[in-house]
Amino acid sequence: MLIDDLAPVAYTDELVSAIAARIRDGRLPPGTQLPSIRALAAAVELSPGSVATAMRTLGSRGLIVSTQGKRSVVADLARLPVSYLSTVPTGLVDLSSVEPDPDLLPAVASYLDDSLYSPSLYDATNVIAELDEVVRRGFEADGVVGELTATNGALDALERILSARLHPGDVVLVEDPCWGSQRTLLQVLGCEAVGVAIDDEGFVPADLAKRLAQRRVAAIIHTPRGQNPTGSALSAERERELLRVLEAYPDVLVVEDDHLSGVASAPFRTLTAGRSAWAVVRSFSKTLGPDLRLAVAAMDRDTTDRVQMRQLIGPGWVSHLTQRLAARVLNDPVAQDRISRAAASYDERRELLIQVLARSGIAARGVCGFTVCVPVPFEAEVVAALARKGWAVQAGEPYRLDSPPFIRVCVSPLNAGGVLEFATALVGVMLTPRRALRR
Numbered sequence: 080m081l082i083d084d085l086a087p088v089a090y091t092d093e094l095v096s097a098i099a100a101r102i103r104d105g106r107l108p109p110g111t112q113l114p115s116i117r118a119l120a121a122a123v124e125l126s127p128g129s130v131a132t133a134m135r136t137l138g139s140r141g142l143i144v145s146t147q148g149k150r151s152v153v154a155d156l157a158r159l160p161v162s163y164l165s166t167v168p169t170g171l172v173d174l175s176s177v178e179p180d181p182d183l184l185p186a187v188a189s190y191l192d193d194s195l196y197s198p199s200l201y202d203a204t205n206v207i208a209e210l211d212e213v214v215r216r217g218f219e220a221d222g223v224v225g226e227l228t229a230t231n232g233a234l235d236a237l238e239r240i241l242s243a244r245l246h247p248g249d250v251v252l253v254e255d256p257c258w259g260s261q262r263t264l265l266q267v268l269g270c271e272a273v274g275v276a277i278d279d280e281g282f283v284p285a286d287l288a289k290r291l292a293q294r295r296v297a298a299i300i301h302t303p304r305g306q307n308p309t310g311s312a313l314s315a316e317r318e319r320e321l322l323r324v325l326e327a328y329p330d331v332l333v334v335e336d337d338h339l340s341g342v343a344s345a346p347f348r349t350l351t352a353g354r355s356a357w358a359v360v361r362s363f364s365k366t367l368g369p370d371l372r373l374a375v376a377a378m379d380r381d382t383t384d385r386v387q388m389r390q391l392i393g394p395g396w397v398s399h400l401t402q403r404l405a406a407r408v409l410n411d412p413v414a415q416d417r418i419s420r421a422a423a424s425y426d427e428r429r430e431l432l433i434q435v436l437a438r439s440g441i442a443a444r445g446v447c448g449f450t451v452c453v454p455v456p457f458e459a460e461v462v463a464a465l466a467r468k469g470w471a472v473q474a475g476e477p478y479r480l481d482s483p484p485f486i487r488v489c490v491s492p493l494n495a496g497g498v499l500e501f502a503t504a505l506v507g508v509m510l511t512p513r514r515a516l517r518r
Contacts, residue, residue, distance in 0.1 A: 138247035243385035274480030305339030341366025378480025
């Protein structure tokens with residue numbers, strides 16, 4: 080027991096260090112329930128107030144999770160995503176990584192010339208005028224009117240927004256299944272992720288209402304279209320239903336990750352309308368390429384001030400050279416035509432795979448974006464069997480909270496012939512008994 084292992088301490092930071100050391104060396108594994116504040120205070124000879132301060136510090140570091148009315152538990156110390164370091168074995172076609180097809184990206188390098196660079200000093204504006212104009216035009220066409228902030232990609236935006244608005248122990252509703260990096264981020268922030276069921280049209284209204292009624296919810300993270308991993312997209316009717324649910328919870332922060340905006344065929348719909356605290360994040364990674372590391376968030380004034388203040392004590396601003404390059408590409412009709420054709424191509428690949436699988440009785444999902452979600456009875460066995468056939472796909476386990484097993488397939492590397500070849504392999508695996516798959 081923790082109490083038996085702790086010696087009296089003189090200061091709060093000594094208690095923090097002692098518990099943190101036991102968490103990191105494995106003596107307190109994830110999920111371990113800690114003693115009550117009163118019991119700990121008696122054991123280490125500190126006041127209950129000092130122990131409560133130590134618990135808050137551990138929570139702010141993401142080491143424990145505290146929920147009102149319950150004892151604190153040791154957090155699942157998931158590592159930050161390092162997908163750029165992971166490698167697919169040689170010889171496999173990589174359908175596990177959600178990346179754009181390089182052949183469908185605009186020729187960004189062709190927009191580089193000497194006029195692109197203009198020295199910016201430390202009083203640089205957050206979003207330069209050229210980028211502000213083109214991005215604001217897109218936001219306002221979709222009914223989103225707010226203050227703009229540039230960040231180094233969508234995940235950077237989410238981290239800054241959630242860090243500015245949330246506290247350790249806060250409950251955050253996420254899609255189930257959801258983008259794995261969102262769950263990791265919430266773990267690092269010490270927040271509790273609670274899943275809400277989704278279908279092809281977004282959040283299931285009854286489940287969202289149930290989760291909001293069960294707990295005091297601080298924030299909701301939502302993907303309006305091209306949801307990763309399921310490919311869902313918010314429909315007009317579903318938007319109306321969900322807005323009615325949210326009317327009863329005006330203080331909940333709603334954050335939308337519109338990461339696929341440039342190459343999403345589905346129209347943009349939002350749950351942020353009329354809210355006092357909100358953010359819509361648009362990334363250009365899938366449109367112009369991930370290496371630009373650029374996203375722009377539209378937010379309410381208070382959230383904008385908090386986010387930009389935190390930026391000032393870190394990177395300060397996103398490179399104006401990058402912003403100027405992105406604005407130049409986004410303002411070019413030739414590039415816009417290429418982006419539109421890319422969106423159509425992704426749709427064709429995704430829809431073809433779903434249709435081919437349906438002919439064999441496999442009901443795959445995906446109405447927008449790069450990904451197709453395929454229900455499977457046994458994730459690990461199916462992933463391994465496909466790897467033996469030359470295909471790398473992603474198991475659903477890192478994305479699921481309570482949802483059933485699936486594999487995620489990214490269609491961006493596939494032409495029509497590749498779709499048919501992969502579908503044949505998958506159908507063969509799905510028809511193989513589990514016992515045989517283990518061989």
